[in-house]
Amino acid sequence: MKINYPERIPMANTPTPIQKLETLSRELGIEFYAKRDDMTGMELSGNKVRKLEFLMAEAMQKGADTVVTCGGVQSNHCRATAAACVKLGLKCHLILRTRTPKPPYDGNHLLDYLFGADFTYMDKPEYYEKEEGGFEEVLEGIRAKGGKPFYIPVGGSVAMGSWGYVKAFEEITGQLDAMGIKKAHLVVSTGSGGTHSGLILGRALTKRTEFRITGVIVCDDIEYFQGQNRKILGDAVKLFNLPPEIEHEKIDLIDGYIGPGYALPYPELMETIKMAALKEAIILDPVYTGKAFHGLIMEIRKGKFPKESPVVFIHTGGAFGLFPQKDVFEF
Ligand SMILES: Cc1ncc(COP(=O)(O)O)c(C=O)c1O
Missing domain, CATH: 3.40.50.1100 (Rossmann fold)
Known part of the structure; x- marks a missing residue:
């Protein structure tokens, strides 16, 4: 289906690459990829x-x-x-x-x-x-x-902003198609809901139900994000005259990795940030991507992700948020 996008001013360096995380794939026994949306730009980096x-x-x-x-x-x-x-x-x-x-x-x-x-x-x-x-x-x-x-x-988590991740969903599925990957589980950090809802909207509009999408929450709670994501989807339906059933799309969320609160670090999180840098040369931040990545790794280890389905972590950027928390690291 051809999607009718609202007007857009191109600013991101896209498509961003999807890279295999070779060491972690071996260690976790699952095909593990990163969609490098941290590489959308420098000043304008991230989702x-x-x-x-x-x-x-x-x-x-x-x-x-x-x-x-x-x-x-x-x-x-x-x-x-x-x-x-x-x-x-x-x-x-x-x-x-x-x-x-x-x-x-x-x-x-x-x-x-x-x-x-x-x-x-x-x-x-x-x-x-x-x-x-x-x-x-x-x-x-x-x-x-x-x-x-x-x-x-x-x-920017309103219906208009969510189109950014409709477009990203099309980009990701196009890349995975070209890589011969027929189904996958996309995982993203959820901080105000626009990225996650945009991906859900993209899946609904393209009917690519073979892709699962999960948000790891980094603040508030699951109930809040069920409401927030549902609202963004509902607004998109109304404002852009989309099929009404889109408002009722399934919203998958994972909780349990926020730690003491939004933007507050905890030791296991900082260890995962170090581990990702050491094993994959990937920089995560303690506010968004670090918590989502940590949650994802823990859930994979608990066996919550079926091994036959590749996992794509959508790296949404945030590196500048690492530096103000440098003193939390122990080396
Ligand atoms: C680096 C980074 N990743 C993820 C998110 C979460 O995205 P969203 O606000 O669309 O849920 C944000 C912002 O909240 C962010 O700055």
Whole structure:
């Protein structure tokens, strides 16, 4: 089936490669691959750029001059949005959730500064309260100065952003077809649901049910993400006039690897990050990909993944988030 995509501004270096993880395949007794979406770019690295291709096109169509988005202080999505704004000649305003009134600039936040973004910092309670209202006060402030803001909710995880991973799903299945792999289990980190829902949407639109898709959650809980993913799918059905049954697609999630909380590390996670670097020269971050990869390895070891079906870990980037947590490593 030919998919009718909304307008898109190409920014990602695609197709990204699918590489076999030879050592881990041998050790785990399963065909194990990584889809290297950490290689979509440098400044625009990771999964976020695929969503931004569609969201930035919408911002431009609507005549915006400032893109406003939000997230944790080390948000990859915020950094990627700031970089995309530079490329497209737009202003960027980031609303960042912080633990300290003026957070140090390191990792992604250093890059936010380099890309010339403006900031509003909020502590957790204020951030979540204002997020409910779509940060209308911040948008109003920009309008009052004559600006035209376009707001992207957290992670770009809305129906428009999810098209990025519909496209990625087509890319992945095309590559696996060419490799002679007839079915596979795709596994991804789930932090705000847009990547996972986009993949589910892609599978539904292409009817490639031989591909299983599982999200390993890195915050909140399974109930929250069932609701969040269902909402993105439902919005996509309504906004883009898609077959209504898509809203009821199965959403597979794995919990148990968040540790003490969102973005907080734990010893077994850091060991897995070291192990992936040592055995496969793959860099994972402690917030998203590290937790998802750790969860995946543990579940494979527990026998939860049938050995006859290859596993493809979708590496969604996040390397800049590793550096602010360097002191957690023990060498
Ligand atoms: C590196 C990285 N991987 C995975 C995710 C999760 O993707 P999503 O927010 O679409 O669930 C994010 C962002 O939340 C991310 O920055």
